[in-house]
Amino acid sequence: MNIIEVFRQAVDSIRANKLRSSLTLLAIAVGVFAVIGSNTAVLVLDTYFKETLTIMGGNVITVQKRPGIRMGGGNWQEFRNRKDITFAQMEQLSERGQDIENVGPQENFQVTKVQFAENTTEPNVAVRGGNEYFVLHNAYNIEMGRNFTPEDVQNGRNMVIIGHDIFRDLFDGVDPINKEIRVDGRPYQVIGVTESKGAIFGNSQDRFVVAPYTTMLNVYGGTRRDIAIQVSAKSIDNIDDAIDEITGLMRLIRKVEPGDANDFEIVTNESLGSAFDQFTGVLYIIGFVVGGISLLGAGIGVMNIMLVSVTERTREIGTRKALGANQQIIVLQFLAEAILVSVIGGFMGTIMGLAVGNGMAVIMSSPAVFPVQWMILALVVSVLVGILSGWYPARQAAKLDPIEALRYE
Numbered sequence: 001m002n003i004i005e006v007f008r009q010a011v012d013s014i015r016a017n018k019l020r021s022s023l024t025l026l027a028i029a030v031g032v033f034a035v036i037g038s039n040t041a042v043l044v045l046d047t048y049f050k051e052t053l054t055i056m057g058g059n060v061i062t063v064q065k066r067p068g069i070r071m072g073g074g075n076w077q078e079f080r081n082r083k084d085i086t087f088a089q090m091e092q093l094s095e096r097g098q099d100i101e102n103v104g105p106q107e108n109f110q111v112t113k114v115q116f117a118e119n120t121t122e123p124n125v126a127v128r129g130g131n132e133y134f135v136l137h138n139a140y141n142i143e144m145g146r147n148f149t150p151e152d153v154q155n156g157r158n159m160v161i162i163g164h165d166i167f168r169d170l171f172d173g174v175d176p177i178n179k180e181i182r183v184d185g186r187p188y189q190v191i192g193v194t195e196s197k198g199a200i201f202g203n204s205q206d207r208f209v210v211a212p213y214t215t216m217l218n219v220y221g222g223t224r225r226d227i228a229i230q231v232s233a234k235s236i237d238n239i240d241d242a243i244d245e246i247t248g249l250m251r252l253i254r255k256v257e258p259g260d261a262n263d264f265e266i267v268t269n270e271s272l273g274s275a276f277d278q279f280t281g282v283l284y285i286i287g288f289v290v291g292g293i294s295l296l297g298a299g300i301g302v303m304n305i306m307l308v309s310v311t312e313r314t315r316e317i318g319t320r321k322a323l324g325a326n327q328q329i330i331v332l333q334f335l336a337e338a339i340l341v342s343v344i345g346g347f348m349g350t351i352m353g354l355a356v357g358n359g360m361a362v363i364m365s366s367p368a369v370f371p372v373q374w375m376i377l378a379l380v381v382s383v384l385v386g387i388l389s390g391w392y393p394a395r396q397a398a399k400l401d402p403i404e405a406l407r408y409e
Contacts, residue, residue, distance in 0.1 A: 007336050014341060021341055024305050028345025028385065031295035032378045033353045038287030039374045040357025046280045048366040059236050060137050061243060062106070062267040063093075063250060064228040082263045083254060084226035087213065092253050093229060099242045102232035104133035105213050109220045114162075114209060115182040116170040125166060127183055129213030135161070135194065137230040145177045145192035148212055152191075156214035160188040163206035164196035183209055186219060198365065239268065295385060298345075302338060302389035331394040338390025339383055346382025350375055 014021040066079045087105060094103035110127040113120055128134070132148045135141075143164070152159060160183070167176055176190045188211060197205040233242035243266055250256075250264055354375075358368045 007340060009333055009336075011340065013333075013337050020305055024302050024341045025345040025348060027298035027301040028295070028342050028382060029349035029352065031291055031298040031385075032346045032349025032382060033291075033356070034294045034349075035288060035291030035378055035381075036350050036353025036371070036374060037356045038290065038353075039284060039371050040354055040369060041360045042280050042283045042287060043369045043371050044357060044361045044364065044366055045283075047369055048361075048364050059233040059239055059242075060268070061100075061231045061233060061239070061246060062228050063231065063246060064265050064267060065226050067265050067267075084224070085229060085264060086225070087217065087222055087227060089250070089253050090227065090229045093231070093246070093249055096249050096253075097231070097245060099234060099238055099245045100231045101234055102133040102136060102230075104131045104137060104230050105129060106134075106137070106228040106230050107213065107216075107225065109216045110184060112184045114166055114170065116176075116179060119170045119172075121166060121169045124207065125183075126208040127216070128208055128210040129216035130210045131213060133230070133232070134210055137232070140194040140197065142192050143195040144175075145190070147192060153212040153214055156212055156218055158186070158188050158211070158215060159191045160209045160211045161192040161194060162190055163194055163204075163208040165204055165206040166209060167193045181209075183211075184219075243268070295381060299385040299389040302342060302385065303393060327399070331391075334394035335387065335390045338394070339386035342382045342386030342389070343379065346379050346385075349382075350378055353378075 063085065065082050065085055090103060090105055093100075097103065107129045108126050109129050111123070112125060112127060113123040114125050115121075130148070131153045132150055135147050142161070144167075145161070148159075148161070151157075160181070162176065162181070170176070170181065171179070176193055179190050180187050181190055182188070188209070194206065199205065231242070231246060233239040246266060247262065251262065254263060256263055354370065360366075361368050
């Protein structure tokens with residue numbers, strides 16, 4: 001009997017026992033679904049995060065009070081108790097830096113509503129303070145109008161650049177440039193509109209107005225305000241030199257004693273990516289462990305069902321052996337059935353896992369992903385589950401005495 005005939009008989013047996021086979025398929029499918037679904041979702045999250053790192057250019061360095069990504073194990077009370085990073089420190093860093101350029105602040109001064117004529121936004125618009133480098137550091141493009149000039153910042157002029165959401169909400173069919181809007185009841189001249197960047201984790205990147213930080217300090221005050229400082233290295237190649245210089249200058253500016261740890265954090269795309277990789281690595285392990293436990297349970301279920309199948313088909317086995325089928329053929333028949341059921345279940349679980357995992361991609365407006373290595377591993381594991389769970393029942397079937405088997409009721 002050739003292998004094709006063995007699998008043909010396995011298919012016939014599966015068709016003849018649809019309910020039993022369906023339950024076995026479901027057990028395998030659930031285990032594989034857990035592995036593929038969780039790892040696809042994590043890969044979607046990982047891909048989406050790395051794409052959003054373009055918010056900062058590759059040579060942009062951020063100095064801030066707390067780490068960029070918060071994970072377990074950190075002493076967050078220590079971070080909270082650090083001295084604030086101030087606008088005065090930013091200005092000192094700008095004056096002293098040699099390997100850095102384009103120093104600017106990143107600070108949200110208020111969240112409020114914005115008005116133009118009779119139109120009013122929801123009270124959820126971020127009011128930010130920046131300088132002429134805000135657009136560059138945050139990877140925005142000016143769609144209409146112009147950027148701030150150093151003179152705008154130095155003189156604290158009442159002018160703003162608005163995000164695309166604000167343009168859409170307030171200026172339907174109206175040119176916004178040089179129009180007056182009111183932010184927290186105060187008038188500002190619109191000098192620019194940024195192109196739309198969409199949302200990150202459901203939060204719009206375009207729902208803001210930014211004014212010169214000097215203007216914002218006049219309006220909202222600068223005491224007890226913790227800011228982030230954004231800096232450009234002069235090139236990607238000397239980013240390490242820039243980080244070393246920033247570290248030394250900030251320690252000097254903030255009067256950190258020799259031997260003491262830094263009381264600030266330096267964040268780059270690379271550091272954010274490394275921290276996020278640790279986070280997703282944990283999620284991958286969790287998904288694999290959960291799926292592995294599910295597959296172990298599924299394998300036990302397959303073995304149990306195959307043992308039941310041997311009992312139910314005792315007379316059939318006796319008939320086959322009486323007609324000349326040897327132990328090897330009987331083993332192959334039951335083993336092929338277990339493998340086929342496991343592979344079909346693994347394939348179904350893979351399809352369901354991809355569909356559910358990529359549901360996150362649809363929600364996050366991110367490209368679909370296909371974890372090919374995990375898909376191959378899942379199908380290989382399905383085959384192994386079929387072999388391991390089918391071998392013992394197959395051997396039990398092969399050992400049956402044909403005369404006793406024919407007498408079995």
